Amino acid sequence: MVEPSQGSFVTTINEDYEAICWGCGLNLVLPSYAPVFKCGWCGAITNQNPARLETKSFGLRRFRDRCFVVILAVFMLFVICGGIWAAYPVVFSISLACGIFHSVTAVSLAISTLTTFMLVAFKCPGRPANLLYGTHPGVGNGALNNYTFCHYCSKPKSPRTHHCRTCGMCVLDMDHHCPFIGNCVGVGNHKNFIAFLISAVISTIYASVMCVYSVIHILPPLENGAAHASNLTHADTLSILRAVKNITFAYIANAVFFSVRGLVLVYLFMASFSVAIGLSVLLWQQLSYIYEGKTYLSHLSSQGREEDGEKSCRNLLMFFGCPHSIERHLPTIRNLRKRHKT
DSSP states (O other): OOOOOSOOOOOOOOOOEEEEOTTTOOEEEESSOOSEEEOTTTOOEEESSOOOOOOTTHHHHHHHHHHHHHHHHHHHHHHHHHHHHHHHHHHHHHOHHHHHHHHHHHHHHHHHHHHHHHHHHHSOOOOOOOOOOSOTTTSOTTTTTTOEEETTTTEEEOTTEEEETTTTEEEETOOEEETTTTEEEOTTTHHHHHHHHHHHHHHHHHHHHHHHHHHHHHSOOOTTHHHHHHHHHSSOHHHHHHHHHHHHHHHHHHHTTOOHHHHHHHHHHHHHHHHHHHHHHHHHHHHHHHHTTOOHHHHHHTTTSOOOSOOOHHHHHHHTTOOHHHHTTOOOHHHHHHHHHO
16 A cells, blocks of 8 residues: 655745736736736826715705805895995995095905906816826826826826816816815916905905994994093093993994894894904915915825925915015025024
């Protein structure tokens, strides 16, 4: 009888995995299956397990945006028309020069706000350039470095590009999608968006001040107003607070006799002031991201990692297209820290 062999032999076979790069069309040999890989020739990144395409709610999102745009347009027209109807008869009753000055100011702010709103709402946010892909002779070495493939648009997508499912397009340097303008904010209309925020903040603050100014002039004179005024000028802190309380309650009591014009002015003040606060916060946030050399989306993606950007006023100047001669005289935060350490 032949005894079986005491030893055992195990053989392993390394099977290479073949995949096709979407960027240059070359067949790549991978050591094993990889859901995401980068081509060594063109640099394109291929994801073999892309996310499922969701297009069912596209129409609903577009309808939502149109509703927000209509609401914002109605609010702006209400502030403009309501302010003219309620405030300017009071302003013209003070003096003709005062009325003309405030009329010119209001018309200028209204034109500026509406113009920048139309620009940011209807201007293309920044469509990326069409690049040749899929053929090896036409795609050079490193031509699509770190590019991914957008399965919605069926086009190459650079690292600075994001696809907006509401707009149905890829946007270069996308900051965010704003439903109140019904459009994305990207490299093509980001300046217009900042200009719109600045104009809207100035306009709402101006409307709030004019409403308060007009309400004070249409209110009947306060009883014992001179006594309250003397308490404010010649008294201690407790007496001043008591006088302010008395004046406030006196104005509230007079508000019972408000006409329709007065009620409209009060509502305009509350609406304009609240909108001014919200837009001021948004404007400050936008300018902070620009100062850091980021967008809102890049800020979200960089959370938890070390910042690669450079905080500098040069970023603001470059964003608004200021001359390079001004940029040279502005030190960056990083340079100031280095000088402080030395």
